[in-house]
Amino acid sequence: MFFSLLPVGVLAQEQREERNGASLVMEYGLDSLERRYYHPVFRFDFPCSWGNLFSEVQYHSRMNGSLQGAIDYWVNVGVQKTVREKWTFELRLNHFCRHETLRDTPYVWNLNEVLGKIALVGRNVDLALGIGGFTGGSDGYRQLAVMSAEWRGFLIPELALAAELKWVNFARFFHECGISLALNKNIDLFFKNVRHYEFPNTSYLGLRYKSAPNNAAVLDSMKVRVGASPFDDVFKLEVSGGFKMEFFANDARRVVAGVDFESPILNGDAFFAQFWPGKMIYDISLDYEKKISPSFFAAWTSHYRLDLPVDNNLPFAASLFTGLALRNQPNFDVLERAIRYEVAAGYDFKRGLEGCGKLGVLICRNDFLKLLAEAQTRADAKRIKVDFRVLADFGRAVQLRPYVGWKKDFFLDDAPIVPGKLLFGLGFFKKFQRRQ
Numbered sequence: 001m002f003f004s005l006l007p008v009g010v011l012a013q014e015q016r017e018e019r020n021g022a023s024l025v026m027e028y029g030l031d032s033l034e035r036r037y038y039h040p041v042f043r044f045d046f047p048c049s050w051g052n053l054f055s056e057v058q059y060h061s062r063m064n065g066s067l068q069g070a071i072d073y074w075v076n077v078g079v080q081k082t083v084r085e086k087w088t089f090e091l092r093l094n095h096f097c098r099h100e101t102l103r104d105t106p107y108v109w110n111l112n113e114v115l116g117k118i119a120l121v122g123r124n125v126d127l128a129l130g131i132g133g134f135t136g137g138s139d140g141y142r143q144l145a146v147m148s149a150e151w152r153g154f155l156i157p158e159l160a161l162a163a164e165l166k167w168v169n170f171a172r173f174f175h176e177c178g179i180s181l182a183l184n185k186n187i188d189l190f191f192k193n194v195r196h197y198e199f200p201n202t203s204y205l206g207l208r209y210k211s212a213p214n215n216a217a218v219l220d221s222m223k224v225r226v227g228a229s230p231f232d233d234v235f236k237l238e239v240s241g242g243f244k245m246e247f248f249a250n251d252a253r254r255v256v257a258g259v260d261f262e263s264p265i266l267n268g269d270a271f272f273a274q275f276w277p278g279k280m281i282y283d284i285s286l287d288y289e290k291k292i293s294p295s296f297f298a299a300w301t302s303h304y305r306l307d308l309p310v311d312n313n314l315p316f317a318a319s320l321f322t323g324l325a326l327r328n329q330p331n332f333d334v335l336e337r338a339i340r341y342e343v344a345a346g347y348d349f350k351r352g353l354e355g356c357g358k359l360g361v362l363i364c365r366n367d368f369l370k371l372l373a374e375a376q377t378r379a380d381a382k383r384i385k386v387d388f389r390v391l392a393d394f395g396r397a398v399q400l401r402p403y404v405g406w407k408k409d410f411f412l413d414d415a416p417i418v419p420g421k422l423l424f425g426l427g428f429f430k431k432f433q434r435r436q
Contacts, residue, residue: 021045021397022211022430024222024243027190029206035062035069037204040259042224042241044398044428051081055428057224057241059261061101061280067308067316068102071280072196073263088119090130096137096197099277105311108276109198111137113144126150143169158182162192178204186210186218211432219432220244220256221331227405227425235278237265238423242283244331254330256287256299263310282306289330295337301325301344319350334431335370335393338362351380369394384410391427401427 027039041058056076063069078092097110115132130146148164163177178192188208195201211219224241242260249255262281268274282305289299301324307317323346329336340360348354356378363371370393378385389405408420 021047022222022428024209024211024219026209026243027204027206029190029204031062031205032203033064035064037062037206040243042222042243044224044430046398051079053077053079057239063101066102067306068100070098070100070199071310072096072098072199073277075275086121088117088121088128090117090119091115092117095275097276098198099310101280101308101310102313102316103311104313108274108311109138110274111141111197115144115146117146124151124153141168145170160188180208185212218245218247220246221333221429221431223333223427223429225401225403225425225427227403227423229421229423232267232421234267235264235421236267237275238425239263239265239277251291253288253290256285256289256330258285258287259283260285277310279310280308282308287325295328297327297330299325299327301346319348321348321354322346323354331431332358332360333429335360335362335372335399348380351382354378354380382411382413382415384412386410389423397430399429399431401429403427 021044023043023045025041025043027037029037031037038061039058041056043054043056046053054077056074058074058076060072061069062071074094074096076092076094078090080088080090082088092113092115094113094115095110096113097108099105099108112135113132114135115130117128117130119126119128126149128146128148130144130148132144132146134141134144145167146164147167148162150160150162152160154161158181160180160182161178162180164175166174168174174195174197176192176194178190178194180188180190182188186209188210189206190208191203191205193201193203209219211222220243222241222243225239227238227240229235229238240260240262242258244256244258247255247257260283262283263277264279266274266276266278268276284304284306285301287299287301289297291297300322302320302322305319305321309316323344325342325344327340327342329340332340332342338361340358342358343355344357345353345355356376358374358376360372360374363373365371372391372393374389374391376385376387385407386409387405387407389403391401391403391405393399393401403423403425405423406420407423409418411418
């Protein structure tokens with residue numbers, strides 16, 4: 001669980017450096033039961049004259065060797081105001097729910113925290129206090145108080161201590177406390193002990209990556225997209241996103257690693273009644289890319305795809321693809337050219353020969369926004385997946401991309417026909433610039 005207050009150390013860093021409009025914090029490691037632990041936090045900021053609007057999407061995934069385990073989802077929104085560079089005032093709403101992969105779940109814990117917070121940001125020590133309560137969700141939660149602190153440079157400059165305490169109904173305590181050692185500006189080695197909502201006391205050990213504005217970080221880009229499908233019989237929303245990191249980059253070649261996720265949200269009794277995912281889909285990619293000319297790139301590409309049912313004792317689906325990719329720009333999601341394309345062909349070790357492609361066409365543009373169309377497809381011997389979208393793009397630090405789209409799976413065997421899905425929604429995209 002990512003506690004309801006953003007760590008004040010991150011706030012301090014944002015105040016001392018130029019705000020980049022988006023940030024990524026990613027933790028990966030093991031917990032005290034030797035389960036794999038993965039925790040990404042996608043944050044987007046929208047500064048305005050009277051403050052800063054922000055949104056966060058994050059999840060905590062804990063999986064054993066059979067890929068079973070709890071996933072805590074958090075969707076947070078709020079407004080923040082900094083006064084005299086040391087005082088930060090914040091009001092936020094945090095939605096939390098816990099689900100299980102590959103297991104039947106009799107009850108889904110879900111809460112909505114409403115918090116007001118004040119934080120004092122110092123050079124090495126930060127303090128914060130939050131007061132609020134709960135609205136809707138599971139029974140037994142009413143009042144909430146949160147206290148947090150961080151001490152950077154404890155004993156040595158690279159060492160930091162952090163702690164946060166939640167006081168629920170002025171009777172029960174939940175906590176997170178830990179120590180971290182900075183290996184460089186972006187990567188920490190961390191150990192922490194946490195007691196989450198309705199979860200046993202657990203310790204975590206691993207590496208933490210933190211993006212930073214205007215530096216030589218390896219983060220290339222990040223995105224989050226939320227789309228509604230009001231006419232679908234099973235899913236009402238799709239939440240997807242991901243990030244790409246580049247390594248060993250120069251003018252001629254680079255290695256790119258990416259992690260994408262997609263979580264379709266099930267229909268409830270009403271559209272606003274509940275937001276529970278039906279599955280968790282991962283696409284973990286690794287490319288070795290070679291620049292052939294300024295407008296032509298070749299890459300060896302590989303993808304590990306994992307489809308995990310949520311809250312149901314059902315088997316998972318996984319496959320590994322490897323092949324050759326050709327593209328006319330390094331990152332398809334960057335609106336660099338009027339026509340963007342990417343094609344790949346290779347072998348999926350479970351599905352056989354496979355081909356996929358992406359095409360983006362700029363329809364029109366002005367000083368304020370761009371209007372474009374995108375099509376994506378993936379085909380093998382049993383299925384053709386098609387995804388078509390018309391979208392707009394505006395914004396600078398963070399690009400906002402409202403869209404309308406249609407997607408469908410065409411099965412080439414005797415599988416039942418699946419109807420197409422109409423989608424409309426909003427995407428957030430950030431391309432990070434590397435300092436030379």
